[in-house]
Amino acid sequence: MENIYKPFPKLYQIISINILFLVIISACTGRVSNHGTLNIENYIDRVIENKMEKAEVEELLGPPSTISTFNANKWYYIHNTIKKIGFLKPEMINHKLYEIVFNDENRAITLNEYDANNITEIEYNKNITKTKGNDQSILRLLTRVKPSMSK
16 A cells, blocks of 8 residues: 655755744744833923923923823823733833923923832822712612613
């Protein structure tokens, strides 16, 4: 009986294994992504040098990432660089927060720069506001009447 199934020649086997290996390994290469205000490092120094107004800062850098709740004259711009490799947990490579403080005439007077080392210098409000109306007892959930769709 003649063998009709001829195995790949050795060269084709080696090439196939190498291609498979390259496909698998390329899935594990890292991807770096930027979040927040991009290229802020190139423009942030102009804000204080030129004592820019809020409208000028917004035109140069875009809208702030957040504005202070208790002081509308504090704007925050946040920039993060994150590296993700395959299925592993993303790693934050770079974290920068820029705080721009404006005076009463809406001109920038102070620029504070924070990174991962000194970010704790910013005071956060640790209070949690509980939302009422969302907590329901199990009895209430089980006895809830659903309105009929047919009339």
